[in-house]
Amino acid sequence: MIPTKLIPRTAEAHEPPLLIKNLLAQSLRYEPQREIVYRDLFRINYIQFNQRVRQLANVLAELDVKPGDTVAVLDWDSHRYLECFLGVTSVGAILHTVNVRLPPAQVQYTINHAKDKVILIHEDFLPILTAIKGELTTVEKYVVLSDKVYTGTARINTLDEIPNGFSGEYEALLSKASDQYEFPDFDENTWATTFYTTGTTGSPKGVYFSHRQLFMHTMGLLTYIIGYEAMPFKGSTDVYMPITPMFHVHAWGFPFLATMMSAKQVYPGRYEPELLLKLLITEGVTLSHCVPTILNMLVSNPAAQKFRQNLSRWKVLIGGSALTKGLAKAATELGITVMSGYGMSETAPILAVGYLNEQEKTLSPEEQIELRTRAGRIAPFVEMRLMDDNGQFVPHDGHSLGEIVARGPWLTQGYYEDSERGAELWKGGWLHTGDVASITPDNWVIIADRTKDVIKTGGEWVSSLDMEDVLSQVEGVAESAVIGLPDDRWGERPHALIILKPGYSLTAEGIKAYLQAKIERGELHKWYVPDRIIFVSDIPKTSVGKIDKKKIRSEMKELILGSSTTIS
Template identity: 75%
Template sequence: MITTKLIPRTASAHEPPMLIKQLLAQSLKYEPQREIIYRDLFRMNYVTFNGRVRKLANLLGSLGVKGGDTVAVMDWDSHRYLECFFGVPCVGAILHTINVRLSPAQILYTMNHAEDKVLLIHEDFLPLLHAVKSQLTTVESIIIISDKVYAEGGSVEVPEGFAGEYEALLSDQSEACDFPDFDENTWATTFYTTGTTGNPKGVYFSHRQLFMHTMGLMSYVCGYQAVPFSALADVYMPITPMFHVHAWGFPFLATMLSTKQIYPGRYEPEMLLRLLLKEGVTLSHCVPTILNMLVSSPAAQQFKPQLSKWKVIIGGSALTKGLAKAALELGIQVYAGYGMSETAPIMSVTYLNDLERPLPIDEQVDLRTLAGRISPFIDMRLMDDNGQFVPHDGQSLGEIVARGPWLTQGYYKEPERAEDLWRNGWLHTGDVASITPDNWVHIADRTKDVIKTGGEWVSSLDIEDLLSQQAGVAEAAVIGLPDEKWGERPYALVVLKPGVEAAAEALRSQLQAKATAGEINKWYVPDRIVFVPEIPKTSVGKIDKKRIRSEMKDVLLNG
């Protein structure tokens, strides 16, 4: 046992807990005049924002919300959502960010399971609510949200039984509110992640975990400049839903730094581009589908000078070489990030060191499409099926396991799943990867998506990456299907770029030629490639391979 010596405790000394209210407090210290903007409808500075957060806290109190109660939100990415990121947990309540892309039955399950007491809901989602409202067991008050209040003379019809409209209710509240101190391990947020089977799982995070995630993110992007982020110069706009893992934690960081923030509401290409150009957005994050939509647009070339100031972190699905190169050629600086719902989410982000930054684009693409370098304060290892660690030699494969100060403790009301998540004392991700000696992470696949063919383990992500580099290919998805001779064989769905015509067999022949030349493994050539107008996605924009296997198996096998 190691002998240590504790610092003596002084009865009168203050030991402040790590609380979200401390992140909020920083926003008024240095640049309170900076703006938070919602579409082309609403603008405010950080003084107004802080006042509104306190008004929201008082409003929740008037509705009977106490510490430990759960407040749910169904809204587009907005300033209101950002206010909830702070106003709800700062009073000791729990913020439930509802995934509005789930089915009504799944939304009902998550609301009852989380025991939501108050619901804030945008009127666009009222049909979802009406489908389940009679079966909600804990909701006592509902607040309607609408953009109509920003129109001249605009009015909002408040449905019968609702507490009222958000802006009107807020206007009746005082800005005077002292957020209390409490234990930093107090539950702050929850959301639900869907798996391959069963009901969605409730992930939860404490004030301390979110505070530490913010500090870790700041040290990596502001300190090490992994994705160069300056509180002075950058303008932030999320293009990841705020219900998805706290919008990757950036709203907490951007608010703490008084960064100019833009919230686009419902994702509409024209509005996103307008805000990007008008407000000078320099930092965003999104899934590959969103970025692919933009770089494939014929209009992208005419805005190349403005796009050259834009930094985009890609997560949720792998950043392919084809997409990375197309973005870099437009001047967009793309970076890959890796994490999961259970990790808050950041565990690794692209970091080019002094030797790598001067490399030409083609060589940078190879690095930028890895899953990044391991983030500060995260201990990431590779583990085999026997619970033994695998060397970080850039070749050996193992399941990614991790420890860190912001990883979830488990799943709400499901202790057996929490035990499985943390078996052997490490959080198990289900992702197979290799790690280089200098901390680059290369995701090979999800354990359930690796293809076993001819005695070889083949990565579906690697095949997707190969297809993305072929001329005319916009997007690809690869799954393994049973084969009597080889065990499994890869099959591919491909979306072509607008205006491109191609033959599936010609595309397959290009890969076959690479295999014949020894450039790629022969097992990486799909048995069949099928062109489709779109690839099925999950509620957060990831390729839905479970759905592809169940719904498109016959199409892939028979063409």
């Protein structure tokens, strides 16, 4: 850094640190009467919410949680989880959002690696705890989270199903705690949250973020989502409901933003298509975010057609996997406004969000879909470049490809107790995403593929994401996944898994003919016809809903070698 002159400081002057508690405090300023809703079971306003967060702080003190201790949460998306987002962090402790979809052995690894002291766990996940409890090395106390206290099947203070060794049930403990608590000031670089991201090799990696980073991520969302209206979100009229698990990258940071704005929030608990649609309608939800699998599940539900007039106010940000044009079109036909975003666990996660400028808003719906399915425009305060294999920057001309590297005020600084992989992540002073893309002169990011998923065939690089996008536009195709497998002649060749929509009957030959016709019209590259097309009822997904291409590659190799007569 260049030499600079710092501003003079008066000894008595106060410089407020950028802390999560300040986001919470803002929620009482202007609209404290707005509600936070949990399924069809429970609702509170922001006055009550703030009281409950302070009660949680006192419960944590009773459980001997001190600044720097780690508190783990295993829960569905709920008001309780939101209280932990704000309460655990504001006492100076670290919130570990545990991925409940990992195998029990990996859940055990993450809890031990994070050195969790206290676990708050929903009763639905007690079987996981039963399987691993004897192997946990640092946990001292447990609290059970129960929905029964909201349904009338048990009173808060008389829940009879508290497991042995538990300190109590969440609501019962809150009901006995004082709602008076003064959250302290501390250094804004204090560790606030941690969670674990799984890759293709090795143990899960611990990602971590400070109060400053999460505060600045919230300001970035505020600037882009509200200021630039990339996905218009007004606290006075909009209602927020996450459909991304809260254990996954802080539910993309939106709970912090919605709380700061005291917007109405709806938490759906376990994802059930009928209940999600019911909450969308009855609670007036207008903004959500999810992976494409969830959106596809909802738009394919027969009830969606019934409520299409209510869906016209719903805005959905898609991330985690590429939004295909076929899915974007299906959602748009129901009146849903869709837009893509881009980021990763290590980036908290927002790096880009789709934004249509004044000129682009005049385009036809079909032309807009082309833009809405891109990864987005580079987010405020984020530096993003493209880098080739030699570490040289690639021009932002919309055509040249390179790995996305980034810098910004909310990117993780490394991996917990894993300096080697942390150094690899930040090689050369830029965070390396592993995604291959082009960037246009006007800052649109166009993802080509993950570096490990690009298919090299006949000396050409073919994007599996592009192929999936083309397949999504075949009438009758609900979902697809394309991977490359070794080929003696061409190096690699693409192979596709396809899920059909109900009532459709397609053949591999028919789909190949559709693609070949596009090639002959000059609309596609000649390599875009898969060698094999396999029709399946399900496509493997990771714990956060992304297509699991590592597993698909393994299974397709076995399938091809073991029973070639079953594939097309």
